[in-house]
Amino acid sequence: MKRLAVLLLVAISACGGVGSSTSGFTTMGFGLPDEIATTRVDAFKKAHPDIPVTINQGQFDEQAFLSSVASGNPADVVYLPREKIGGYAARGALQPIGGCIGEQAIPTGDYYPAAAAQVQLQGQWYGIPEFYNSVVLVVNDKAAKDAGVDPAKIDTSDWDALADLAAKMTKTSGGTIERLGLHPKLPEFLPLWAKANGADLLSADGTTPHLDDPKVAEALEYAAKLIADQGGWKRVKAFADTFDYFGAGNPFAKDQLGMLLTEQFVVAAMAGVDPDAEITVLPFLGRDGQPVNSVGGNAWAVPKGAKNPEAACVWMKEMTSTETWIAAARARQAKRSAEGKVNIGTYTGNMKADDVIFREIVKPSGRRAYDDAVTVIRSVQQAGFTVPPSRAAAEFTTAYQQAATRVLQGAQPAADSLRQAQAEAVKALGP
């Protein structure tokens, strides 16, 4: 019987659950898909050979994460989208890491302010930012030329001209869209369009929604009309669902898109598969002429009940330190060079690392489109903003996205839909 019990224990430990050993630790939500990940993990192992790490590879899974926290057996450190941190922190699923930051002397001033804001709730730090994804406008040069426009001179601050250009770039045949003039990425990018019109969806402290601000309604109405004028939501959505943004048959290569608002990683993927793409990357300008950039990315955080938060803290520091990022960026540049591919760089949440990466490592490739893209992406980074973290981030996001979808589907006018969303958001965020 005793032997059986021992065997069972051995079998259970061999299953590799998310619990940790006394000196080692486990991660959740992180994978090793490329040299950016492996180089940094190697750097950690080299610097801390005494701390064994078990990487449970796979994307962040909300159910698995919550179940592990609820059962008191979470991973020691979790890799998750930054916009989820506020909600989890408010519910106590994540630990504040102020102590860790102090003990390890993590230089929080090195992070982009928007990334740093996204991992804090009510002044407490709950995560360490990783990548920093910026939104830019990618223009299909052929579509611009067809419309008689110099792509470099497209000015998104003039909304009437932008709508005219989107209509000119659109090509349809019968009931089928062949080229979409401008994909405004609604409802996902509603915060971006609102900001471009001078409005924020939520107060900086994450407590007061502003979805009923007339400027938000005006922005939504405008972006929805862009879609209506290009074939209507039903057709546009079905058409956009066919896009493969990351392959050689991307919508620019297939001339299916005139302009696209997108995160810079789409441009990075295109650089890898389509070095001769005829595109122009531009900043997205608000109506005041200033760049507007809705940023995102992942972060490291320590779940409630983590068995080895000290090791998790060392890991978070090492994975996001300036030196580690630089080593990873060098590995990426070397790999892309060896493959004869274009590299537009690694965009981290760490400003110091980015300064070195783009000054010393990423060199002009000789491909005008991508070299200019790097300059543009770098130029909009400081304009980054996010929807502030809140205790009901998921409900708030659902409220404004559902509102936008109702407008796009023609079910409600923008002002009415956003008023309904405002009421839902107020209820979710509470007093």
Place this chain on the structure above:
Amino acid sequence: MRTGETRWAYTFLLPWIIGLVLFQAGPMIASAVLSFTDYDLIGAPEFVGLDNYAALAADPRVARAIENTLLYTVIHVPLACVLALGLALLLNQVTGRAAGVFRTVFYLPSMTPTVAVGVLFLFLLNGQAGLLNEVLGVFGIEGPQWTSDPDWMLPGIVIMSLWNLGASTIVLFAALRNVPRELTEAAMIDGAGSWQRFRHITLPMISAALFFVVIVDTIAALQMFDQVYTMYFGTSQAQQTTGDAALFYVVYLFQQGFQYLHMGYASALAWLLFAVIAVITFIQIKVGDRLVHYE
């Protein structure tokens, strides 16, 4: 002897009883208790009385989810039963070696993972580039935007659901095989046509199996989740752009539980569904008592 047999019977039943208690009865009792609490998985549950049930009545998305789910059930179940019966009748006509091949082919869709089916039909039903509209185009019909027009999403989901009729077909086929040949032959001698034989002999003889298929299909339809979730809620991008047109009841229950961490509310939703299924099944059994022929 009898005591010994009983003991053995319980011994063999034990794994199932343990499974039932641990994985079904236990969670059901826990869920019933949680439905009276405010619980977010992280903190301790807080007793809120009937608040969750009161909130259900006032939640417009619950009403929409119920409407979508019931509409789907009302369209899907009769269609699925008629088509499965048709396929079973066809299979019953095939004899010889081909019979086994056809049975396998008809059952194969049931072996396909539901997630794969959801993704596949998202492509097939795409209004701009999907195969279905391409085929309709050949006949001069401009197909609807099945996956993006709120008015056509539900019909699209029904089409997808008819892909998987293998289990129902096999049950009905087995029932058809058990229809006594002498009854059919006697009717033929008496001059009954094929429709009369089907209406007055085959249908009554397989009515118990048909009733079983209706009950099981209805319950499955009311609990529809995986394929719809894959098609319209599996990624954040898909979820953002769907709205409530494809919001099924269990999808909403899942969202409340695992996206918003309203476990108490999700538990109340689960118990409402349980009650609805129990009532519908009870009505079906009462109606079935009149219509089903038991030998």
